Amino acid sequence: MDKSLLLLSLLFFQLFLSASSSSSSKCPMDLSYVNTFPWDTSLCRGTVHKDCCQTLLSLFGMGMAQHLRDTSNFQLSDANTSSSCLSDFESRLSDLSVSPSLVNQCFKNSTQFVVNPLGCAGITTAKDWIEKAGETTPLDQSCKRDLTGLTRCSSCVDAGMKVNSKLTALDPNGTKCFYLTVLYAAGIVSELGPKDPSTATCILGLPLSSSATRNSSDQISKKSLSKIIGGCLGVIIGVLLAGVLIILYRRWDGKRKKNAHHEEFVSSFRETVLPNSGAKWFRLSELEKATNGFSQRNMIGQGSYGIVYKGTISDTTPVAVKQILDLESKGDEEFCNEVEIISKIRHRNLLSLRGCCVTSDDVNGRRRYLVYDFMPNGSLSDHLSSTWGSTNKESKLTWPQRKSIILDVAKGLAYLHYGIKPAIYHRDIKATNILLDSNMKAKVADFGLARQNKEGQSHLTTRVAGTHGYLAPEYALYGQLTEKSDVYSFGIVILEVMSGKKAIDTSNPSVILITDWAWSILKSGNVEEVFEESIRTNGPKGIMERFVRVGILCSHVMVALRPTINEALRMLEGDIDIPKLPERPLPLSHESYRSSFGFTSITSTASSTRSAI
Numbered sequence: 193m194d195k196s197l198l199l200l201s202l203l204f205f206q207l208f209l210s211a212s213s214s215s216s217s218k219c220p221m222d223l224s225y226v227n228t229f230p231w232d233t234s235l236c237r238g239t240v241h242k243d244c245c246q247t248l249l250s251l252f253g254m255g256m257a258q259h260l261r262d263t264s265n266f267q268l269s270d271a272n273t274s275s276s277c278l279s280d281f282e283s284r285l286s287d288l289s290v291s292p293s294l295v296n297q298c299f300k301n302s303t304q305f306v307v308n309p310l311g312c313a314g315i316t317t318a319k320d321w322i323e324k325a326g327e328t329t330p331l332d333q334s335c336k337r338d339l340t341g342l343t344r345c346s347s348c349v350d351a352g353m354k355v356n357s358k359l360t361a362l363d364p365n366g367t368k369c370f371y372l373t374v375l376y377a378a379g380i381v382s383e384l385g386p387k388d389p390s391t392a393t394c395i396l397g398l399p400l401s402s403s404a405t406r407n408s409s410d411q412i413s414k415k416s417l418s419k420i421i422g423g424c425l426g427v428i429i430g431v432l433l434a435g436v437l438i439i440l441y442r443r444w445d446g447k448r449k450k451n452a453h454h455e456e457f458v459s460s461f462r463e464t465v466l467p468n469s470g471a472k473w474f475r476l477s478e479l480e481k482a483t484n485g486f487s488q489r490n491m492i493g494q495g496s497y498g499i500v501y502k503g504t505i506s507d508t509t510p511v512a513v514k515q516i517l518d519l520e521s522k523g524d525e526e527f528c529n530e531v532e533i534i535s536k537i538r539h540r541n542l543l544s545l546r547g548c549c550v551t552s553d554d555v556n557g558r559r560r561y562l563v564y565d566f567m568p569n570g571s572l573s574d575h576l577s578s579t580w581g582s583t584n585k586e587s588k589l590t591w592p593q594r595k596s597i598i599l600d601v602a603k604g605l606a607y608l609h610y611g612i613k614p615a616i617y618h619r620d621i622k623a624t625n626i627l628l629d630s631n632m633k634a635k636v637a638d639f640g641l642a643r644q645n646k647e648g649q650s651h652l653t654t655r656v657a658g659t660h661g662y663l664a665p666e667y668a669l670y671g672q673l674t675e676k677s678d679v680y681s682f683g684i685v686i687l688e689v690m691s692g693k694k695a696i697d698t699s700n701p702s703v704i705l706i707t708d709w710a711w712s713i714l715k716s717g718n719v720e721e722v723f724e725e726s727i728r729t730n731g732p733k734g735i736m737e738r739f740v741r742v743g744i745l746c747s748h749v750m751v752a753l754r755p756t757i758n759e760a761l762r763m764l765e766g767d768i769d770i771p772k773l774p775e776r777p778l779p780l781s782h783e784s785y786r787s788s789f790g791f792t793s794i795t796s797t798a799s800s801t802r803s804a805i
Contacts, residue, residue, distance in 0.1 A: 311368030683746025
């Protein structure tokens with residue numbers, strides 16, 4: 193008995209599921225109008241053609257517009273429902289001696305009537321429409337009442353074009369905006385509804401039967417429809433031609449003004465900036481010859497800011513030629529800034545500028561080049577450990593070389609901060625901007641972001657620029673730039689050189705900063721773990737520990753607790769004692785800092801990073 197009840201229950205459950213499935217796919221539209229509305233069936237008898245497909249789409253659209261009017265939904269709920277409606281549509285066409293196969297030929301994708309938020313600005317309901325298009329649109333004034341007559345219909349069509357343009361502007365990739373506009377005008381705006389002949393012919397574009405008798409007050413003849421379509425097409429074509437002409441003129445005028453601006457820039461640069469810089473003016477042909485036509489083989493570096501080529505100028509001197517790429521945003525500003533600032537500095541630990549080249553003509557286009565002394569040993573980052581992309585397990589830098597490089601960078605920064613007036617803040621001290629000559633002597637490079645301090649100013653408030661991981665907290669958070677902003681970046685570089693690790697360890701989900709890592713090891717009493725393995729056994733541990741301590745002090749979170757670059761240099765050289773390292777208020781990998789710095793996305797990109805020579 194129990195088994196019989198169980199079998200009956202299972203059978204009932206299956207029948208229930210079958211009934212539910214069947215009801216869920218039932219077409220929610222009443223398509224009986226297909227057989228009663230006076231549409232022109234002659235277009236769909238015989239060979240299928242474009243006019244027939246358009247007619248069937250308009251005819252099916254009448255039901256979709258009524259569905260919108262009844263349910264506030266623009267489209268059908270799912271593919272099964274769409275298939276059910278199309279099947280009903282085929283059956284009703286068959287009753288009119290119209291081949292049902294035309295539906296498959298004209299509607300090759302049955303899901304085109306299924307709800308799709310990506311179709312047009314996320315609009316799927318009448319409520320969505322109001323949020324996107326507004327409570328009132330030009331359709332409400334022009335498509336509300338009887339649309340019989342050329343004037344009224346043209347006004348409605350024009351209103352539809354305006355609304356469609358607005359929706360397309362909201363969603364340039366939308367493919368359904370025009371279709372939704374038609375449905376809304378016929379189903380919601382029209383007081384007479386989509387099944388009114390004047391609404392169907394004007395808004396839906398459905399051709400009517402020539403033999404049908406219609407009241408002149410609410411019906412429109414095919415001749416009138418042709419005039420409407422012809423008039424609308426004429427207006428649309430005229431507007432399009434006018435738009436094309438305007439666009440072409442604006443492009444031509446913009447190009448003319450841009451060329452004039454570039455020519456003015458070149459002239460001004462040669463007359464004002466160049467004479468005071470001491471830099472040589474190179475012709476483009478000279479640089480092309482020097483770099484073998486800027487060949488790929490001569491390329492030695494590339495980043496978002498520029499491409500660097502190795503070249504040889506006429507006196508057989510090797511040079512590095514950097515082409516500035518980002519000219520549309522800050523390219524010219526940073527180019528002029530670098531030429532003006534670097535021309536004022538002469539120091540053995542700062543990379544000097546040999547010359548530059550600027551073009552802005554129809555033949556060569558807009559180009560900017562900077563020419564420097566060639567640094568045969570590349571950048572400091574090229575010589576750090578395998579975590580930087582090297583094929584070696586460890587850096588080949590010896591302890592004396594590391595010590596010399598750190599001291600060279602400190603001396604170069606000390607000159608920028610105290611050797612000239614007004615002081616210069618570099619703003620982008622990092623391993624890739626420290627270059628090494630043939631004797632492994634370090635030179636600070638890339639002054640495109642550098643800023644001069646004004647006399648008596650304690651700090652500059654400026655647009656934040658630089659590289660994540662090297663930015664001082666007060667500068668990254670508030671844009672406050674001081675000499676100690678460079679000191680913070682210098683501290684990061686010291687720790688990178690001593691450990692071989694990068695400023696930010698993005699392999700860890702919590703994002704570990706080198707400063708937090710080094711501080712935790714130092715507090716544990718195992719400072720030797722900070723040293724890269726290749727120098728742990730053959731370097732003076734006391735001096736190396738001093739360098740690590742200076743690096744941690746320079747990169748302290750609190751600006752007031754950092755030394756000046758002169759004080760840091762004297763500590764490194766052993767001329768003054770290092771004060772007791774103060775506690776760090778919070779690790780910079782703490783959530784509050786990560787959210788402020790934007791470190792949550794730094795694993796995928798370093799948006800502010802710019803490559804140097």
